Amino acid sequence: MKRHLPLFVLACCTLSINAIGEERQLTSNTSLSGDFIQGGMLVGQTRSASLVKLNDVPVKVADNGVFVIGFGRDAALNNTLSIDFKGANKTVDFTLGKRNYRESRVTGISKKITHPNPKNVARAQKDAKEVRAARAKWSTAQNFKQSFIWPAPGRISGVYGSVRFYNGKMGRPHYGVDMASPIGTKVVAPADGIVRLYVPDMFYSGGTLIIDHGMGVSSTFLHLSKGHVKPGDIVKQGDLIAEIGNTGRSTGPHLDWRMNWMNQRIDPQLLVPKR
């Protein structure tokens, strides 16, 4: 796809070229760019007024023909994109690469968290509902096309997709990338967007903040000690949004950054420069 980026953007971002991935021309009018792997996000370009479906599910196409799709941790490797333009249909298959995920062990989690009482179970359910509602709100912005930047410094202490054992018991996989840094370390917006949620004390995720990057792509930040923005705020890439904390199910100060496309959890680390 043609990115139509101004030259100065290309010049400043050569270091993050790995983040752009690969471009595949699927038909004479439709291309997909990004990492063709599980956890990947692909930005599509087609003719405006096209109707696009991914595996039979309609995908929103912007007026300029841009669309975006994302693939979860265990997404099927064989996928079909159907493009309908003024009654003429083209169907193209494409494949994703399979990922191998790491195993990680987290110990020292308090009983309050591993065996939550009914009150906390109810609270966690309410949190999850609130998060789902916040992610369901998205604008038609196309900020997901930016070269993302890391939201915080720090050693990478957790990666997307890893199988987690909490106090020796297998739990849900980890979906974020973790940056270990002291409490109070600044967290900045990795790309432009609109703040959709900030709650200081969710049961599992502690201080939780969600930014909508447009068309179903969002970032979620967990375990924060402090938020500097509120729902509805418009943020630019690099703006201060929060501070790193150790809240919720966390065993040391770190930022857990997650990304979604709709209800698919995608890997944020594929969108930022290597470090």
Ligand SMILES: [Zn+2]
């Ligand atoms: Zn984490």
